[in-house]
Amino acid sequence: MSFLKFFDSNSKSLVSVDIHSHLIPSIDDGAKDMERSIELILALKDMGYKKLITTPHVSDMFPNSTKTILDGYANLKLELKKRDIDIEIEVAAEYYADDTFEELLKNRDILTFGKEKYLLFELSYFTLPSDLDSLIHEIKMSGYTPILAHPERYVYFHNDISQYHHIKSLGVLFQINFISLENYYSLEVTNVVKKLIVEGLVDFIGSDIHHRRYIKFLKKSLNSSLYKKIFKKNTILNDSLL
Numbered sequence: 500m501s502f503l504k505f506f507d508s509n510s511k512s513l514v515s516v517d518i519h520s521h522l523i524p525s526i527d528d529g530a531k532d533m534e535r536s537i538e539l540i541l542a543l544k545d546m547g548y549k550k551l552i553t554t555p556h557v558s559d560m561f562p563n564s565t566k567t568i569l570d571g572y573a574n575l576k577l578e579l580k581k582r583d584i585d586i587e588i589e590v591a592a593e594y595y596a597d598d599t600f601e602e603l604l605k606n607r608d609i610l611t612f613g614k615e616k617y618l619l620f621e622l623s624y625f626t627l628p629s630d631l632d633s634l635i636h637e638i639k640m641s642g643y644t645p646i647l648a649h650p651e652r653y654v655y656f657h658n659d660i661s662q663y664h665h666i667k668s669l670g671v672l673f674q675i676n677f678i679s680l681e682n683y684y685s686l687e688v689t690n691v692v693k694k695l696i697v698e699g700l701v702d703f704i705g706s707d708i709h710h711r712r713y714i715k716f717l718k719k720s721l722n723s724s725l726y727k728k729i730f731k732k733n734t735i736l737n738d739s740l741l
């Protein structure tokens with residue numbers, strides 16, 4: 500019996516496009532090799548996803564370039580074709596906001612998705628960048644539409660929901676990790692993601708899948724009543740990318 504058969508297949512996604520994942524083998528802390536990558540892709544397909552926009556890390560710890568990402572992507576596409584796995588896959592990146600990112604931004608050496616040139620970026624979990632407003636301004640002036648990855652995970656915003664409203668007012672879209680609903684990270688993160696949902700601050704939902712441990716949580720989250728609530732309170736843009 501395959502690993503996937505252990506999970507009930509009633510856990511279906513209400514969107515067809517995932518915009519955040521780590522599926523390219525061995526270039527970040529996501530899928531370690533091609534077999535694991537295929538396993539994750541099949542799990543997402545089983546949940547009903549039709550298109551995956553995968554987003555390897557670009558950071559100090561994972562110093563990927565546009566070339567390493569595109570090379571890895573080409574190999575993965577080839578393998579999917581070889582195995583006759585029918586799912587659309589695109590690639591962008593998840594940029595960590597640091598000096599290297601600002602350099603890439605200056606050179607317009609950025610992988611984006613959608614006609615809006617969506618740029619997925621993340622922040623330090625523990626330290627608020629001193630110049631966040633100007634970084635956002637720079638991203639926008641460079642012609643990109645910023646999407647902040649998992650806003651619920653930044654501890655320095657947790658006690659002040661007005662910070663989220665402020666960032667949104669600067670033109671940043673929010674992508675929550677919907678496994679945050681099922682307490683994957685911490686109770687505090689779960690509470691914050693609920694607030695973001697209730698306040699209608701969510702624009703995209705993402706799996707942010709790294710390894711097989713996520714699969715169980717993703718399926719659990721898809722079954723939670725809160726998951727459905729996201730769509731009642733927010734305009735979710737994932738499927739505009741189909």
Ligand SMILES: [Fe+2]
Pocket residue numbers: 519520521593648707
């Ligand atoms: Fe990620």
